[in-house]
Amino acid sequence: MEMAKEKANKRKIDFSAFANVVVFFTLEVLAFIAFSLGSSYILFSVLSFVLLIFLILVTFRQIKTDGLASFGFFLFPIFIFGVLSALSVFTKDPMFSLGGNAFFIPIGMTCFAACGYLVASLKSFSISRALLVIYSALAILTLINLLATMVEFTPFYTLIYRNKFIYYNGDISEVPISEMAFALLGFSVSEVSVEYFSLFPSLLLTAVIPLFFLKFKQNKTIFMLYLGYSLLGFFSLLTTVSKTTLVSDALMFVIVLLVLLFSKLNWKGKVLKIVSIVLGSFFLLGLIVLFINAQEGASGIFVTLQDFISGNQILNKLFNANRFSDSYNKILNALLTTNGTGDFIYLFGFYPTYNVPASNSWFFDNLMTSGIFGFLFFAAFIVLGVRQLLIYYRKSDDSMKDKAMIVALIFCFFSYSLINFDMTPLIFSKTLSPIYLSGPFLVALFLFSYASFKTLNVVPAIESVQPLLEENKPIENKKGDVDNETISL
Amino acid sequence: MKRFLYKGTLLIMVFGLTACGYSLDELYDKASFNSINFSDNYYTRWDKNISYKESDNKITNPEAETIYLDKTTDHVFTKYGEDNFRIVEGNYSNYVYEEDLSEVENEQGKLPYGPNNDLNDIDNSFRYGFMSRLFDGQLFCNGFYERARVQINSDGFGRTFPKELFKINSTTPYFALSFKTSIEYRRVVEVGGQEVNIDIAKWLHGNSTGSLIHFTDIALTINFYLKNEDGYERVPVYYEINDIPCNQSDNFSRSNYYLFGFEIGNSVSSLDRCAGISIEYSYTDAYLDDINSRIDVIEICVSVRIFY
Numbered sequence: 001m002e003m004a005k006e007k008a009n010k011r012k013i014d015f016s017a018f019a020n021v022v023v024f025f026t027l028e029v030l031a032f033i034a035f036s037l038g039s040s041y042i043l044f045s046v047l048s049f050v051l052l053i054f055l056i057l058v059t060f061r062q063i064k065t066d067g068l069a070s071f072g073f074f075l076f077p078i079f080i081f082g083v084l085s086a087l088s089v090f091t092k093d094p095m096f097s098l099g100g101n102a103f104f105i106p107i108g109m110t111c112f113a114a115c116g117y118l119v120a121s122l123k124s125f126s127i128s129r130a131l132l133v134i135y136s137a138l139a140i141l142t143l144i145n146l147l148a149t150m151v152e153f154t155p156f157y158t159l160i161y162r163n164k165f166i167y168y169n170g171d172i173s174e175v176p177i178s179e180m181a182f183a184l185l186g187f188s189v190s191e192v193s194v195e196y197f198s199l200f201p202s203l204l205l206t207a208v209i210p211l212f213f214l215k216f217k218q219n220k221t222i223f224m225l226y227l228g229y230s231l232l233g234f235f236s237l238l239t240t241v242s243k244t245t246l247v248s249d250a251l252m253f254v255i256v257l258l259v260l261l262f263s264k265l266n267w268k269g270k271v272l273k274i275v276s277i278v279l280g281s282f283f284l285l286g287l288i289v290l291f292i293n294a295q296e297g298a299s300g301i302f303v304t305l306q307d308f309i310s311g312n313q314i315l316n317k318l319f320n321a322n323r324f325s326d327s328y329n330k331i332l333n334a335l336l337t338t339n340g341t342g343d344f345i346y347l348f349g350f351y352p353t354y355n356v357p358a359s360n361s362w363f364f365d366n367l368m369t370s371g372i373f374g375f376l377f378f379a380a381f382i383v384l385g386v387r388q389l390l391i392y393y394r395k396s397d398d399s400m401k402d403k404a405m406i407v408a409l410i411f412c413f414f415s416y417s418l419i420n421f422d423m424t425p426l427i428f429s430k431t432l433s434p435i436y437l438s439g440p441f442l443v444a445l446f447l448f449s450y451a452s453f454k455t456l457n458v459v460p461a462i463e464s465v466q467p468l469l470e471e472n473k474p475i476e477n478k479k480g481d482v483d484n485e486t487i488s489l
Numbered sequence: 490m491k492r493f494l495y496k497g498t499l500l501i502m503v504f505g506l507t508a509c510g511y512s513l514d515e516l517y518d519k520a521s522f523n524s525i526n527f528s529d530n531y532y533t534r535w536d537k538n539i540s541y542k543e544s545d546n547k548i549t550n551p552e553a554e555t556i557y558l559d560k561t562t563d564h565v566f567t568k569y570g571e572d573n574f575r576i577v578e579g580n581y582s583n584y585v586y587e588e589d590l591s592e593v594e595n596e597q598g599k600l601p602y603g604p605n606n607d608l609n610d611i612d613n614s615f616r617y618g619f620m621s622r623l624f625d626g627q628l629f630c631n632g633f634y635e636r637a638r639v640q641i642n643s644d645g646f647g648r649t650f651p652k653e654l655f656k657i658n659s660t661t662p663y664f665a666l667s668f669k670t671s672i673e674y675r676r677v678v679e680v681g682g683q684e685v686n687i688d689i690a691k692w693l694h695g696n697s698t699g700s701l702i703h704f705t706d707i708a709l710t711i712n713f714y715l716k717n718e719d720g721y722e723r724v725p726v727y728y729e730i731n732d733i734p735c736n737q738s739d740n741f742s743r744s745n746y747y748l749f750g751f752e753i754g755n756s757v758s759s760l761d762r763c764a765g766i767s768i769e770y771s772y773t774d775a776y777l778d779d780i781n782s783r784i785d786v787i788e789i790c791v792s793v794r795i796f797y
Binding site (some may be wrong): 150151152153154157161163164165166167168169170172176177428 | 509510511512513515516517518519521609616617618619620621622624625627638
């Protein structure tokens with residue numbers, strides 16, 4: 001009898017009582033990574049690993065194993081992508097920012113993604129607060145970067161000083177100051193490309209979304225914060241607007257508008273499916289044509305297609321004669337390059353060179369950084385992730401505000417990075433820092449995993465854990481519902 | 490809402506005020522200081538605070554007495570291999586004085602002198618601006634003709650530093666300046682709406698081969714500006730070097746470069762808090778005097794090294 005009692009007591013000793021502490025720790029790590037402090041991926045990895053251990057201790061008794069298996073299937077491609085990236089030829093480049101510590105690549109991304117899933121199972125975790133933390137971190141970083149840039153330059157310097165250069169270390173700079181900005185990297189402010197600088201304010205633009213769901217009178221503080229964040233993002237982009245970022249700025253506006261349109265009109269079913277399929281098909285078709293068109297020295301139907309494209313003014317402009325396609329074509333062409341014995345030499349990644357430079361697009365740069373197989377696993381993860389995200393958007397019981405924000409943040413990050421992600425952000429250094437080492441990427445993985453949990457676990461989460469605050473009770477998902485949020489973290 | 494608008498306007502004004510434009514002070518075109526006309530490549534900037542010939546400056550001792558350096562007591566050197574240089578440079582034999590673009594030691598285990606003694610590596614602030622060419626450790630022009638590092642006419646230049654210099658170790662402090670001289674050898678003029686490239690030597694001698702090789706005497710005036718509470722204390726230093734090879738622009742032989750320098754601590758007692766420098770020169774050149782009516786430009790190609 002006593003033995004049974006002891007056993008019962010032993011069973012009661014679990015770590016779930018520390019859920020609130022772990023949730024707080026999660027928010028701290030989330031803020032730290034969203035802030036991208038120094039792009040210190042090793043630190044991010046260590047923090048993610050420690051956080052994951054805590055989350056496992058807190059949740060392992062309650063979490064559903066069937067959901068876990070499905071999540072494991074979801075996480076598998078990103079883990080393999082991380083492993084292949086670590087083993088890639090690319091990481092042997094002396095300028096690779098992780099140096100000989102490439103093995104951290106799969107650890108960081110897998111652990112932090114898993115954190116997103118596990119923390120979602122805790123009742124005390126509020127996605128509204130997590131989003132507020134993410135946006136606050138992004139806003140602080142953007143503010144620091146903007147102030148640093150304005151102190152050194154002046155508003156609209158990108159337009160005023162388009163062909164002006166500075167001397168650095170005895171040489172004239174490679175790019176004019178209109179392509180430079182200043183950003184906080186680690187504990188010092190450095191010259192970075194405008195593309196890198198603009199990433200953070202571009203993401204902040206999505207802070208406009210909650211303004212369409214919150215009522216000012218009921219949520220003054222939150223409303224004002226998000227309004228301030230979105231204005232900060234807009235102001236940053238406006239004062240540093242340049243030819244380089246104009247396309248991405250426009251794209252960000254379109255995505256935010258589309259997400260707002262879909263969420264406000266509550267288009268979840270057929271319209272969403274049709275739009276997804278149409279956009280996906282266009283993208284796939286464009287990619288196939290781009291690949292065929294990029295192959296130099298090809299024959300047969302490839303040449304016919306290439307001739308047709310170069311003979312058509314619009315298609316030629318689209319696939320050949322623009323600043324984006326040139327670098328994409330070089331990478332796609334390099335992919336099938338063979339050596340004297342007919343072996344493909346670039347299948348497992350390669351260094352950026354003068355002839356085949358980085359393309360400023362994660363999609364094509366992944367072929368360089370992680371090889372063709374890494375690219376395929378990453379593509380599989382993105383497809384699975386977007387699918388989960390859309391299911392989450394349609395079916396989750398989260399408020400529409402949060403769902404729209406998550407969708408917009410992820411879409412904006414990957415869309416921006418599709419055309420303007422600078423792998424060498426420092427102006428006076430060639431340090432290589434691919435997308436998988438960036439803070440916003442890890443945040444996107446976290447949100448993907450959160451959405452995955454919400455998709456795989458439609459039943460209300462664990463009962464045993466005490467909510468952090470009274471207001472964290474499950475919110476009914478009603479059309480036009482408004483959050484009563486406070487910021488008492 | 491009104492309060493927010495006011496605050497927003499205030500915030501925008503704050504951003505406006507922060508737009509100091511510190512990095513806009515020195516902006517250049519891509520091909521700056523690389524004109525085919527030598528006379529277009531002179532670096533002539535004088536910072537207002539140390540412009541001692543103008544009245545509106547911050548020099549606290551306008552009547553500063555010029556220090557005439559003494560070859561023996563100040564250990565003045567004008568050549569790389571000179572004894573005085575060996576005396577002041579404690580690591581003389583550990584350096585190689587030909588390679589100047591890499592910091593890595595050569596096969597004999599010797600380090601390139603310039604790149605291992607440059608200010609740019611000591612403090613990042615010296616990496617910015619055209620003056621960074623003087624601080625990057627490259628001692629030789631390493632290029633042809635107009636690709637000189639810093640080219641000055643006799644009025645020279647005067648610039649303040651982003652930070653002050655101090656003696657921080659027990660080794661003998663000295664100042665060094667690497668340079669070579671040349672008179673104008675080529676000029677592009679517009680004749681009938683078309684640009685014509687004139688080879689001065691050929692034009693001067695009236696035949697297909699011509700040379701401007703000769704010797705000249707240079708008198709250097711280097712002012713150091715030591716920061717104090719009210720502005721800058723000017724420390725003018727003067728030294729004459731005779732029979733300098735002029736227009737011997739063989740870029741692959743660095744024998745015609747001069748390394749001028751002197752020990753600090755004797756006539757120049759200290760350069761602590763040095764926060765600016767100006768370099769000017771005058772010349773005595775019989776060869777040039779002879780052709781001066783037709784050629785009116787002389788330039789000096791310098792690569793300054795400051796060790797302190």
